[in-house]
Amino acid sequence: MSRVLVVDDDPQLLRALRITLRAAGHEVVVAPDGATALREAAASHPDVVVLDLGLPDLDGTEVLAGLRPWFTGPVLVLTARTASADAVAALDAGADDYVTKPFDMDELLARLRAVLRRRSTETTAPVVVTDHFTVDLAARQVTVDGVPVRLTPTEWALLSELVRAPGRLVGQRQLLQSVWGPAYETETNYLRVYLAQLRRKLEPDPAHPRYLHTEPGMGYRFRP
Amino acid sequence: MSRVLVVDDDPQLLRALRITLRAAGHEVVVAPDGATALREAAASHPDVVVLDLGLPDLDGTEVLAGLRPWFTGPVLVLTARTASADAVAALDAGADDYVTKPFDMDELLARLRAVLRRRSTETTAPVVVTDHFTVDLAARQVTVDGVPVRLTPTEWALLSELVRAPGRLVGQRQLLQSVWGPAYETETNYLRVYLAQLRRKLEPDPAHPRYLHTEPGMGYRFRP
DNA sequence: TCCCGGCGTCAAGGTCGCGTCAGGATCGGC
DNA sequence: GCCGATCCTGACGCGACCTTGACGCCGGGA
Numbered sequence: 001m002s003r004v005l006v007v008d009d010d011p012q013l014l015r016a017l018r019i020t021l022r023a024a025g026h027e028v029v030v031a032p033d034g035a036t037a038l039r040e041a042a043a044s045h046p047d048v049v050v051l052d053l054g055l056p057d058l059d060g061t062e063v064l065a066g067l068r069p070w071f072t073g074p075v076l077v078l079t080a081r082t083a084s085a086d087a088v089a090a091l092d093a094g095a096d097d098y099v100t101k102p103f104d105m106d107e108l109l110a111r112l113r114a115v116l117r118r119r120s121t122e123t124t125a126p127v128v129v130t131d132h133f134t135v136d137l138a139a140r141q142v143t144v145d146g147v148p149v150r151l152t153p154t155e156w157a158l159l160s161e162l163v164r165a166p167g168r169l170v171g172q173r174q175l176l177q178s179v180w181g182p183a184y185e186t187e188t189n190y191l192r193v194y195l196a197q198l199r200r201k202l203e204p205d206p207a208h209p210r211y212l213h214t215e216p217g218m219g220y221r222f223r224p
Numbered sequence: 225m226s227r228v229l230v231v232d233d234d235p236q237l238l239r240a241l242r243i244t245l246r247a248a249g250h251e252v253v254v255a256p257d258g259a260t261a262l263r264e265a266a267a268s269h270p271d272v273v274v275l276d277l278g279l280p281d282l283d284g285t286e287v288l289a290g291l292r293p294w295f296t297g298p299v300l301v302l303t304a305r306t307a308s309a310d311a312v313a314a315l316d317a318g319a320d321d322y323v324t325k326p327f328d329m330d331e332l333l334a335r336l337r338a339v340l341r342r343r344s345t346e347t348t349a350p351v352v353v354t355d356h357f358t359v360d361l362a363a364r365q366v367t368v369d370g371v372p373v374r375l376t377p378t379e380w381a382l383l384s385e386l387v388r389a390p391g392r393l394v395g396q397r398q399l400l401q402s403v404w405g406p407a408y409e410t411e412t413n414y415l416r417v418y419l420a421q422l423r424r425k426l427e428p429d430p431a432h433p434r435y436l437h438t439e440p441g442m443g444y445r446f447r448p
Numbered sequence: 449t450c451c452c453g454g455c456g457t458c459a460a461g462g463t464c465g466c467g468t469c470a471g472g473a474t475c476g477g478c
Numbered sequence: 479g480c481c482g483a484t485c486c487t488g489a490c491g492c493g494a495c496c497t498t499g500a501c502g503c504c505g506g507g508a
Contacts, residue, residue: 088333091334091337097338109312167363169364188465194485216494377495411497416456417456417457419455440454441453450507452506453504454505456502461496463495466491466494467492467493468492469490472485472486474484475485
């Protein structure tokens with residue numbers, strides 16, 4: 001079903017988790033400490049990480065910090081500590097959920113299902129491709145028919161906001177807010193000007209847009 | 225920041241939550257029982273729901289079941305029961321997270337931040353499907369027999385209001401108020417005109433509506 | 449049978465939003 | 479200080495959308 005990386009220093013608990021998760025149809029990878037966890041995460045690309053906060057070498061939040069820059073899947077934190085301050089810190093550090101020990105195995109499985117269900121619909125596509133152009137969100141580069149095209153900062157901000165939601169309509173208020181700031185929510189003419197420039201640079205026929213559609217009165221939509 | 229619907233029958237806790245959430249920058253709507261909760265959720269369109277499982281009239285999971293068909297935001301369940309079976313049931317019924325009472329206020333706020341953060345980057349598709357057309361509320365897109373159909377802002381506002389209450393009757397006053405504003409509560413001819421347009425665009429036989437039904441003198445009803 | 453309120457349909461007018469263009473302002477590099 | 483790129487701003491025409499009114503149909507009640 002999914003590959004789960006379990007990080008815990010208690011061999012007995014590790015064994016119990018491995019058996020239970022296997023029985024639930026998951027593939028299980030284990031790590032007894034933080035350093036191994038980071039290495040295993042990079043090597044085995046798990047779908048979800050179950051992370052104990054109390055580790056021998058690193059603090060759990062440190063592992064989380066090491067994971068988060070590149071690991072986009074959900075992280076479920078496990079902790080024996082009763083102080084909820086730790087949980088707060090973990091959640092704010094990027095954890096998706098946490099369970100305090102001792103915990104019920106069914107509850108852990110349910111929370112795991114919940115976080116996996118949430119993530120299952122997410123898109124993890126750093127590069128968007130169409131028949132005529134490609135947008136590499138990570139490299140900040142756009143190519144039309146294979147040749148790179150220069151975009152101004154504003155054009156790029158607008159385009160990335162649109163391609164990040166392929167097929168979805170993005171309201172003009174949202175576009176204005178994320179590109180120009182909350183104070184410009186009514187300056188819809190900005191959108192008209194820059195959408196025209198983007199179409200000129202990207203669309204095969206700017207007069208009849210094929211990818212950057214406008215929905216009158218509502219916003220714009222990128223259709224791949 | 226966000227609109228939060230808090231459902232709990234304990235007036236004291238309700239008051240504490242209202243104050244704390246307000247202080248955290250949220251807009252707060254409260255409901256003391258399940259029936260009120262469902263009504264308020266439909267009326268005020270909250271971003272997130274904090275739901276106590278122990279309510280006087282309905283079971284919490286029933287409220288969840290009533291909410292989930294159309295409510296797309298996260299639901300955070302609150303429960304005094306220690307048995308984790310309830311939590312498992314709630315999570316599988318569509319809850320995003322749960323906290324057991326007594327709980328730390330900071331922890332609740334942290335979990336609220338966590339679910340709201342997830343929601344902001346998520347692409348969960350609350351999509352309503354019929355045999356002839358589909359309505360994707362998140363993407364703001366309607367397809368009839370697979371092909372996308374353009375709707376005007378007014379048409380969309382009206383349709384989404386109807387589709388969000390599948391099977392339920394929506395009064396003409398409520399429709400007029402939420403689409404055109406409180407000042408237009410008597411302009412029932414607007415509804416006739418736009419319902420006709422929606423039927424023309426969506427119904428297989430606009431003269432004999434199969435999905436968008438008229439309840440004379442009362443309102444309209446979407447039947448999936 | 450006639451009347452009447454509610455609904456569906458249609459068409460026409462006015463308004464609003466969008467695309468386009470160009471000129472001026474601003475900023476950064478040399 | 480000059481120059482280019484980039485951004486902002488305003489004006490204009492056009493098309494789409496919203497509004498408004500009129501008309502016919504249907505069902506219930508007098």
